[in-house]
Amino acid sequence: MKIRRFNEAGMLQFRQVIADRRQAAKAKRAVDPIPAELLQSDEYTTETRFLLPDAPAAFKTKLDICNAVFKMIPQGDFEAMREDAPLWSWLAGWYFDEITMGRKKLKEERAYVAMVDFEGSYRHLILGPCFVATTAKDDPERVRILLYDDPTTMNEVMVQLGSYYDYLMNPVVQGVVRELYWDPSRARTKRGSGGKLPGSPRRLMDYLHQLELNYDLRSISVERLLSFLPEEFDKYKSPF
Numbered sequence: 001m002k003i004r005r006f007n008e009a010g011m012l013q014f015r016q017v018i019a020d021r022r023q024a025a026k027a028k029r030a031v032d033p034i035p036a037e038l039l040q041s042d043e044y045t046t047e048t049r050f051l052l053p054d055a056p057a058a059f060k061t062k063l064d065i066c067n068a069v070f071k072m073i074p075q076g077d078f079e080a081m082r083e084d085a086p087l088w089s090w091l092a093g094w095y096f097d098e099i100t101m102g103r104k105k106l107k108e109e110r111a112y113v114a115m116v117d118f119e120g121s122y123r124h125l126i127l128g129p130c131f132v133a134t135t136a137k138d139d140p141e142r143v144r145i146l147l148y149d150d151p152t153t154m155n156e157v158m159v160q161l162g163s164y165y166d167y168l169m170n171p172v173v174q175g176v177v178r179e180l181y182w183d184p185s186r187a188r189t190k191r192g193s194g195g196k197l198p199g200s201p202r203r204l205m206d207y208l209h210q211l212e213l214n215y216d217l218r219s220i221s222v223e224r225l226l227s228f229l230p231e232e233f234d235k236y237k238s239p240f
Helices: 008-026 036-040 061-071 076-083 085-094 118-122 127-134 140-147 156-161 171-181 201-211 221-227 231-236
Strands: 001-004 043-051
Touching: 001 008, 001 085, 008 036, 008 085, 008 231, 036 043, 036 085, 061 127, 061 140, 076 127, 118 127, 140 156, 140 171, 156 201, 156 221, 171 221, 171 231, 201 221, 201 231
Parallel strands: none
Antiparallel strands: 001 043
């Protein structure tokens, strides 16, 4: 079966379907699946040239989403397709159960109804992880810290870094974030790397704002940028 994309009527209907399911979740009622006729009918969708896999999906992490999507839509085609909101919205509908923990954990509308602006796209549960992955095609490990958790969760590092387009796209900042907050022994963020405490990702963003007044954060090395950080970050420079 080929991947499809919503037409205008399909987008309107999908938005309403998502609103209905979110309302049911808030009221603690059973959440219905996305109707098959919405996803497969010519009334609401059109075919693309990309094929869905035959095997069922199992998305334990955002990285699993990326791996699955890039088998369907090669990274070489991603940039051309990135602003195709009806396609990404359709994929969110098709994989709705897989990205909502079996319809048990629903998020805001933009997690499913794709938007082409940066703020909207990185919050989308299918498009967002794929966009992040393409920022580190030369070294995927650099952004593993942003993709290791389950599809419904956005860790504090991603919340803070994802709020700033220039930082999220910057390989030096990505490298610093990995060095500071990734614990390879546990394959997750280091303990205590959330909140507003000294050395936290939130504090790092504040300090980067100060540094970029005098430095081009793309032209220095990860090691040099780490050396600029004040003592409050020292506790994160050694693995826990």
